[in-house]
Each structure stands twice: as C-alpha cells, then as structure tokens.
Amino acid sequence: MAGSIALRHTAELTAQPRATTESGIVRWLLISVALAFLVIFLFVPLVAVFAQGLQKGVTAYFDALRQPDALAAIRLTLLTAAIAVPLNLIFGVAAAWAITKFEFVGKSLLITLIDIPFAVSPVISGLIFVLLFGLQGWLGPWLDSHDIKIIFAVPGIILATIFITFPFVARELIPLMQAQGTEEEQAALVLGASGWQTFFRVTLPNIKWGLLYGVILCNARAMGEFGAVSVVSGHIRGQTNTMPLYVEILYNEYSFAAAFAVASLLALLALVTLAAKSIVEWKTQQQLLTDERVAVKESL
C-alpha cells in the first residue's frame, strides 16, 4: 500500500507444527468467512462492472466507447495523467533527495506537509483551487481580465489532479532512500563523479523499483480521480470531462450500459495497475535477496 514497498517475505508456512495452528475446522471456517467477505465486497463489484457494460451486447459496448464525447474524455484523462505524473515524479525525486540525503531542521515538518493532500478530502482539494482561481477567487478578476480560464477548463483539472497525486512518488521514495543511506553516493563522489553522474549512475538504479511503484500508483490515481476534478471541471461535455466524470454523466442520464462500458476501461486500468504492482513487488523482493546474498558473500 502507499508507504514502503512491501518488504514482506511471503512466508509459505508449510507443515505447521500442531501446537501453533488452529484445528482444521476453525481454519476452514475462518477462510470461508474471509473469502465470503472478499467475494461480496471485491469480486462482485468488479465483475458487475464488466457484466453491466456488456448487458446490451458487444456491439453496443464498443459503440459507447466510440462516441466522440467518450473519446474526448479518454483523451483528457490521458493528457491529465501525462502532465501530472511526470511533474510529481520530478518533485518526488527532488523531495526525497533533499530529505533523505541531508540532515536539516524541519525535516519532519516537511514530510508532514508533503502528506497533506492525502489527508484532505478530494472535494475540498477541488474547492481550494476554485477559491484561488474561480471568478470569485483571489486571482479570479486578474485571470478574467487576461482571459485565462483555469477553473471550468482543462488547466484547472490538471492542477487539481497534480494536488491529489502529489505525495505518491515522494512517499514511496523517502523510506526507500532513507534505508539505503548515503554511503554509495559518497563513495561515488570520492571517486570523482559529478553530482549528476552520481545521481543517474548510483542513486537511480537503486531506487528504480520504488520509483516505478510510485509512478504506477500516481498514474492510477491521476486517471481515476473523481471528487476533486468534479468540483473544478464544470462538467462541460466534450471539453472538460475526464473518464470518471463522463461515467457519472452517462449514469445520471440512465445510459447504464454505456456508463459501465466506459467504467470497464477504468476497471481494466485498475487491474493492470494491480498486476504491475505485483510485478514490481516481486522484483523488489528479488533485488533484496540478491543484495543479501552479495552482502553475505562479501562478509565471508
């Protein structure tokens, strides 16, 4: 989950000694209850998205996706993610570098400030940008006189998305880089590397899986954000609707099959995100194991 990369070792407990496990019936019962809960709350909603999307047949499904408004929504979603994710990536790396490789006063405060978007409700996240850039906002009159539209236009959507997905990369990198320490970078500098060489050749390879993990989470959230974008977008069809907003419009118009068709694309994105997440976690564990083996060999 957001936090550190899962450093959990999947301990496959085979042949449990009888003293430290429950009787077979209890185990069976617990597994059944857990699975029933997960089926109701995870599987059924997931399957429902696809089933409802295909309710009117496959042709209707693809027709819904080919609508110009749908395509515009898909384009806007992709554009938003394409801007928000790289920006937050650069920020995450910069913040993690400053926080983990140096000692200074106010570090915890900075980390807490970075976490603010996580604590704030999405609707409030949208609200603050309306207060800043809306017609009645601080900068409203100035923007209006220069004919710059931010709220109820694409820039507002991008800004709100950047705010919402702000901490993801930083939060992944900070624990990771903190655990890695500064020894390797210092060694590189002593051997004559410049700052940028050190970063690209020493730091970056070490953090690549954490970085990828953060980017994956950031992207999933950027594409799926609903509340904040709903506030700033103005819901103008064909122009300021992202995919989640478009789903809402279709649903409120009772075009259920079409709404679920578009929603199924987002659900597919979620499944791809989960798969990518699992792969990155597996790769991280592998890297940890190889690192341990190398460390053991060197200590012999």
Added chain:
Amino acid sequence: MILKQRSILPGFGLAMGFTLLYLSLIVLVPIAALFLRTTSLSWGEFWTIVTAPRVLASYQLSFGASFVAALVNAVFGLLIAWVLVRYSFPGKRIIDALVDLPFALPTAVAGISLTSIFVKTGWLGKYLEPWGIQVAFTSLGVIVALVFIGLPFVVRTIQPVLEDLDEELEEAAASLGANRWQTFSRVLLPPLLPALLTGFALAFARALGEYGSVVFISGNMPMRTEIVPLLIITKLEQYEYASATAIAVVMLVASFILMLVINLLQRWSSSRHLATV
C-alpha cells in the same frame, strides 16, 4: 543552532529549492486560501453556518458512517490479514493482489458498481429485499461503500506486523498450556493492536472524505443521506462560497487532527514492531 549539517553530497540547494517552490504553489497556497477565505466571516456567521440542521445532519452521517465502516474493516481486515498470512489455499496470491483493488479502482466506477449491485433488483439487493433490508439509497449503502474503500488499509497495515511475529512466543504459550483462543487474545493480539488501530484510523480518515464511491449509492437526500462532500458541492453550485468554505474548514481541521493521530499511532506501532523483531 545548526540548521543543516555539512555534507559533501551536492544538490541540496537545487532539490530543496524546487521542493519548497512546488510544495508552496501546489499545496500551501491553496490551503491557505481556504483558511483565509473563512476569515471573511465573523465567528457568529461561521457558527451559524456550521450548526445549521442540514449541515449537522451531514456531519453526523459522514462521521458516523465512516466510524462504523472503519470498525467493520478493522474486524474483517484482521481476519483477512490472518487468513492471508497464516493459511495457504488455492488462489491466495490472486486474492492477496486483489485486496488492493479499492485502492486502484477509480471511485466513480466503484460507486456505480456498488449501487447497481445493491439496488432492490440488483445481484445482491434482490436477496436482501425480502428481508426488508434496503441498502441502496440509505445510510446502510453509505456504510457499504465506505467499507469497500477502507478495506485495504487495515489488511495492509496488519500484514507486515503479523508476518514478523515471533513464532517462539506462540510456541511458549502453547507449551505453557494455553489453548488457541488464549494464545491469540493474550499473546498475539497485543502486539497487533498498534497496527490495528493505525489501520482503523487510516480507514476512518479515508472514509471521512470519500465522495465518488458514496455519492451514487447514498441517494443524496438532505438531512438523511447527504454526506459532507456532497453538501459542499451543492453550496458551491449555488455560489454560496462562504458556506462551502466554512463547512470545508471544519472537515479540514478534523482531517488534520486525524493525520496527527495517525502519525503518532504509526510511531507507536513501529517502535513496538522494531522492539519485537
């Protein structure tokens, strides 16, 4: 007082400068705008807005439903984490990956999906209807949606702690004559408590601000099933910026307090965790 230790590593100025600039522009200035906007109201006006019956009803729903949902997630999350860590069964790895689905799925998609399942004619709703249980368009529906949203928080917080628990403690308890329930409640549960509370708080905080997955299933009836985020949006659409801001500030303060509590809980949990490892 030394503000920063000397270091041979380069790039502090650049990294820190960019970080602070970006942070201020994207986060701090907008948040400040919110608080400053409320200062345009007097205390009396602020109080009147925040204690209006409709607003109070929405606070009650948001806080109440979030609390119940987080509680449900605490219980079942512990169970699911236990089952995933301790037992093996077919499909376990897929289920383990799927636990993160609420975290990856866009909230609007979750919202319409849950609604379609729990309406009277829905896949699950039609089984509950003969019993007189209505889920969609009631506060029960809100709770269901919030349970979905908070599910991964408890599971993912407890899993690492559960995995690192020392088997020796359990074996010692068993050899001293404890049955499984006693071992669980007296030996295993205490070290898990910080993580459990952290997960609960995280699920609660997330549920509090949730909009997308709730707004479809709740029915949005004022005074009955209107959550705070929706109320804020309604006020915004009516251009009552001052009301929206006042209501939002209360939520924001509550969120910040929660954030503080979660930080403290996480620190307590990690100090316990490191002590037992």
